[in-house]
Amino acid sequence: MPNCNLPTLYDQLGGAAAVEAAVDNFYRRVLNDDRVAGYFDGVDMDRQRVKQKAFLTMAFGGPHNYTGKDMRNGHAHLVSRGLNDSHVDAIIELLGATLRDMGVAENLIQQVAAIAESTRNDVLCR
Amino acid sequence: MPLTPVIRFGDARCELREGESVLDGLLRQGVPVAHACRAGSCGSCMLRAVEGEIPAAAQAGLKDSWKAGGYFLACICHPEGPLTVAEAGSDARVAATISSLGKLAADVLRVGLTCTAQFPYRAGQYLTLIRDSGIARSYSIASLPEEAELELHVRLIPGGRMSGWLAHEARLGDKVVLQGPSGECFYVSGREDQPVVLIGTGTGLAPLRGIVRDALRAGHRGPLRLFHGARTVDGLYLREELAALAAAHANFTYVPTVLDGDGAAGVDVGPIDRIVAGQLPGLGGWRGFVCGDPALVQNLKRKLFLGGMALNDICADAFLPAAL
Numbered sequence: 001m002p003n004c005n006l007p008t009l010y011d012q013l014g015g016a017a018a019v020e021a022a023v024d025n026f027y028r029r030v031l032n033d034d035r036v037a038g039y040f041d042g043v044d045m046d047r048q049r050v051k052q053k054a055f056l057t058m059a060f061g062g063p064h065n066y067t068g069k070d071m072r073n074g075h076a077h078l079v080s081r082g083l084n085d086s087h088v089d090a091i092i093e094l095l096g097a098t099l100r101d102m103g104v105a106e107n108l109i110q111q112v113a114a115i116a117e118s119t120r121n122d123v124l125c126r
Numbered sequence: 127m128p129l130t131p132v133i134r135f136g137d138a139r140c141e142l143r144e145g146e147s148v149l150d151g152l153l154r155q156g157v158p159v160a161h162a163c164r165a166g167s168c169g170s171c172m173l174r175a176v177e178g179e180i181p182a183a184a185q186a187g188l189k190d191s192w193k194a195g196g197y198f199l200a201c202i203c204h205p206e207g208p209l210t211v212a213e214a215g216s217d218a219r220v221a222a223t224i225s226s227l228g229k230l231a232a233d234v235l236r237v238g239l240t241c242t243a244q245f246p247y248r249a250g251q252y253l254t255l256i257r258d259s260g261i262a263r264s265y266s267i268a269s270l271p272e273e274a275e276l277e278l279h280v281r282l283i284p285g286g287r288m289s290g291w292l293a294h295e296a297r298l299g300d301k302v303v304l305q306g307p308s309g310e311c312f313y314v315s316g317r318e319d320q321p322v323v324l325i326g327t328g329t330g331l332a333p334l335r336g337i338v339r340d341a342l343r344a345g346h347r348g349p350l351r352l353f354h355g356a357r358t359v360d361g362l363y364l365r366e367e368l369a370a371l372a373a374a375h376a377n378f379t380y381v382p383t384v385l386d387g388d389g390a391a392g393v394d395v396g397p398i399d400r401i402v403a404g405q406l407p408g409l410g411g412w413r414g415f416v417c418g419d420p421a422l423v424q425n426l427k428r429k430l431f432l433g434g435m436a437l438n439d440i441c442a443d444a445f446l447p448a449a450l
Contacts (some may be wrong), residue, residue, distance in 0.1 A: 016186070024436050031432060045427055049437050054165070065165050 009061035009111050013104065019056045026098040027052050035090040039078050059095065059116045071122035079125045088123060092116050134210040135159075135173075148173070148184075148209065149200035159200060166202035173200045178209035191310040191441060220245045224300045225275055227292065231356075231363040233282040234329055235292055237265075238275040245304055247271055249336030250313065250415070252443070253306035255288065263288040266333035266417065266443065267307065270340060276304075279332035279363075283447075309333075311415060311443040313341045319348045322413045325402055325426055327355040330418025331364065333443060337415055342375055350378045351406065355398035355418075357385050362393070381405070398422070399429050410434035413441075420444035 014021070027049060031037050040048065051074075058064040075083060092113050099109045131142045133151050140155040142148070149171050152159050159171055166186060175196040184203035185193045200211070222245075226238030237255075247253070252266040255278065269277035282289045311333055322341065324334040331354050338352055356362045361384070368380040383394040383401050394401045399422075406412070414430045416423050423444040430440055 024431070027437070028432060031428065042424075045424075045431065045437060057165075063165060 009108065009115075010057075010063075012108055013060045013099075013112075015062065016057070018102070019053055019060060019062065022056055022098050022102060023049060023053050025101060026056065026095060029094040029098060030091070033090060033094060036087050036094075039081070039083065039087070056095075058119075059112050061111070061115060066119075068119075068122040071119050072125050075123045076125055083124065085120070085124065088120050131205045132208045133205075134208075135212065142205070145204075147201050148198075148203040148205065148211065152200065152211075164201045166199050171200040172197050173211045173213065174198075176210040176212050179205060179207055180209070181205060190314045190316070190438070191312055194314050195310060220304050222276070222302050222304050224296055224298055224302065227296060227298065230279060232360050234361075234363055235280040235282060235289065237278040237280055237292055239278065239302065239304065240275060241304065245276065245307070247276075247307035248312035249340035250311045250333040250441075250443075251307035251309040252311075252333070253304050253308070256303040256305060257288065257291060258301065261287045261291070262305070264306075266309075266311075266329070266336075266445075268332035268335045270336060270343070277332075279329040281329045309443060311337070311417065311441040313337050313344060313346070315344045315346075317348075317413070318344070318346050320411065320413050321349045322346070322351070322415070323402065323406060323409070323430075324350065324352045324415040325355070325398060325418075326353070326416070327398060327418035327422055328361065328445075330354075330416075330423075330443075330445060333417050334415060335364065335368075338371070338378065342371075342378060347377060350375075351381065352379065353381045353383055353398055353402055355383045355385070355401075359384050359387055359391075359393055399426055402426070403429065403433065406433070408434055413439045415441045415443075417443040418445055420446055 031040060054064065054066070058066045095116055096109050096113055099112060133140050133142060133148055135152055135157050138152065138155050138157045140151040142151045146154075149159055149164070159173065172192075175198060180196065180198045181204060184198040184200075186199075186202070221242045222239040223242070224237065225240040226236070228236045230236045247267055249267065249270050252264050254262050254264050256262040265278040265280060267276060268279050269275060280289050280292055282293055324338060326334045334352060334354070338350055341350055352368065354362060354368075362382045365382060372378050372380045381394060381401070382392070383396070383398050385395075385397065387393060387395045389395045409430055412430075412435050414435050416426045416430070423442050427440055427442045431437055
């Protein structure tokens with residue numbers, strides 16, 4: 001029997017406030033990482049921040065309307081510029097580093113990483 | 127019983143149904159509001175409230191200056207009462223006359239305008255100046271709202287259809303039209319002790335001159351560091367005024383910088399981003415204003431962010447050239 005009273009992953013992480021607290025930290029790590037920073041050159045930083053928030057909300061198990069199709073449409077131009085598994089690995093690693101920086105427990109970080117991992121094939125359009 | 131919220135957008139009017147957001151209601155009426163995530167995240171559906179109460183939840187995550195300007199996300203907006211909304215960036219217009227004209231530097235004009243009707247603005251916002259010929263260009267406002275004249279700094283562009291007209295043909299008393307104001311680059315009070323850095327190149331000084339004086343007038347107590355960059359010392363202007371302002375306010379510092387020069391007379395030499403980084407190594411907790419050349423603004427915005435500044439604390443205004 002499912003226990004409806006268990007807090008969700010999103011609740012345990014702190015919900016929207018946690019997303020807001022994480023987004024600059026995460027985005028700064030991405031821009032400082034030579035493996036992935038090049039894919040963010042020339043983008044509007046404010047809009048990118050909003051996209052990062054949507055991604056983090058999804059990865060934190062929060063309410064979102066992301067579909068596999070959105071993921072494909074959003075990354076197809078990057079795949080054509082060479083986006084591959086190593087970049088997804090890097091993003092998941094940076095996501096973990098952000099959460100560790102915020103003092104999030106390791107078991108929750110693993111759950112977030114698993115959600116991010118579940119988007120891999122859509123992000124890489126395969 | 128609460129009133130049914132009525133939303134007005136231009137000529138369109140809709141009564142929100144139970145549970146319906148402003149976005150849903152407007153779309154149902156056929157108003158083409160841009161939207162994407164419908165979850166309050168992507169920001170595509172941001173509108174401006176002209177009249178009425180916006181629930182705080184509809185402004186979650188927006189910049190303070192956007193909040194102060196009445197901006198909100200339509201997809202998560204469930205108002206309790208009537209709301210009149212407009213697309214981001216209104217097109218209010220007012221007639222004005224040219225009341226003073228002068229040179230600030232070899233390639234910078236000072237244009238003083240007197241409005242024939244109210245033109246409410248925040249120091250640091252920009253407007254569109256329209257000649258009777260229909261030529262329109264955007265300029266940042268260098269004055270404060272309570273000052274009699276509205277002041278613009280206009281860079282002289284070779285062959286420029288507005289700047290050339292202002293430099294060679296315009297006369298005092300000539301009539302123009304002002305549209306706007308727009309822009310989120312202005313001082314928001316509430317954090318009077320926060321350190322603030324303002325960086326501008328060329329006529330990017332215009333909005334910063336307004337913002338600094340607005341902040342000082344609002345009683346800002348934290349440091350205010352203004353960096354103005356020009357290619358050569360001839361491009362620096364308002365130096366005496368800004369030095370006098372710095373002398374009068376202990377928390378305000380004015381740093382003129384040039385790309386080419388011998389470092390004479392208190393002017394820092396080098397790329398402005400490096401000069402800023404050298405003088406302000408850690409930017410966590412700071413607020414930043416960046417105005418001027420688009421490539422430089424983008425570069426500085428990224429550097430301020432990587433230097434530790436929160437992205438929501440960076441107001442950037444890139445001066446895009448007119449597309450001919």
